[in-house]
Amino acid sequence: MDKVFTRFLEKFGGAIDRREVPLSSFDRYRGKLPNLLLEYWAEHGWCGYGDGIFWIVNPQEYEGVVASWTEGTKLQERDTYHLIARSAFGDLYLFGEKTGFSLNITSVLSRCVIDNFEITNEQMDRELQDFLLSMDVDTNDYGELFTPAMKKLGPLRHDEMYGFVPALMFGGPDTLDHLEKVKAVEHLTLLSQIAELQPYSFSDL
Incomplete structure (x- = not known):
């Protein structure tokens, strides 16, 4: 195990609900x-x-x-x-084949952070290391509700995942009483259909 992943585990602790990765997935994403x-x-x-x-x-x-959030936007172009990682509350971490970790979507608010740059294949591994080193528990904990x-x-x-019901973009409150355990794919798709994805003011879309 390399030093970066060791540091990541020191921050987050051991794994849960592990699934083995089939050979077909390595073939599918190699080079991407x-x-x-x-x-x-x-x-x-x-x-x-x-x-x-x-x-x-x-x-x-x-x-x-990913298609639900990006189709018909400038992101698609x-x-x-x-999507390679997500939080318990639907923070989505996306890796672009040309731009690396350039897109982070806060699904509950329909907001995103975009970095407008391109990377080379040689920089991909460093991008991943920087991403893991930047992760911490607090930034993935919405309102300290986890x-x-x-x-x-x-x-x-x-x-x-834990989802607010009704969704915040429908006017629901962001309180523990309105959190439910929901299926991640279905809930994230629903959230993508409520409001158009908008960049945070400090981002660039």
């Missing part, structure tokens, strides 16, 4: 995602960390989610994105 990420998949699988506050996921399962939600609703599985 960092080689180092595929090495992590081989060693660690797809799983959750920090008791499920952060998940490294199978991008293929989220292709429809800019790059081909793959621990209370886990106590009330139970731990998440790999295909689940």
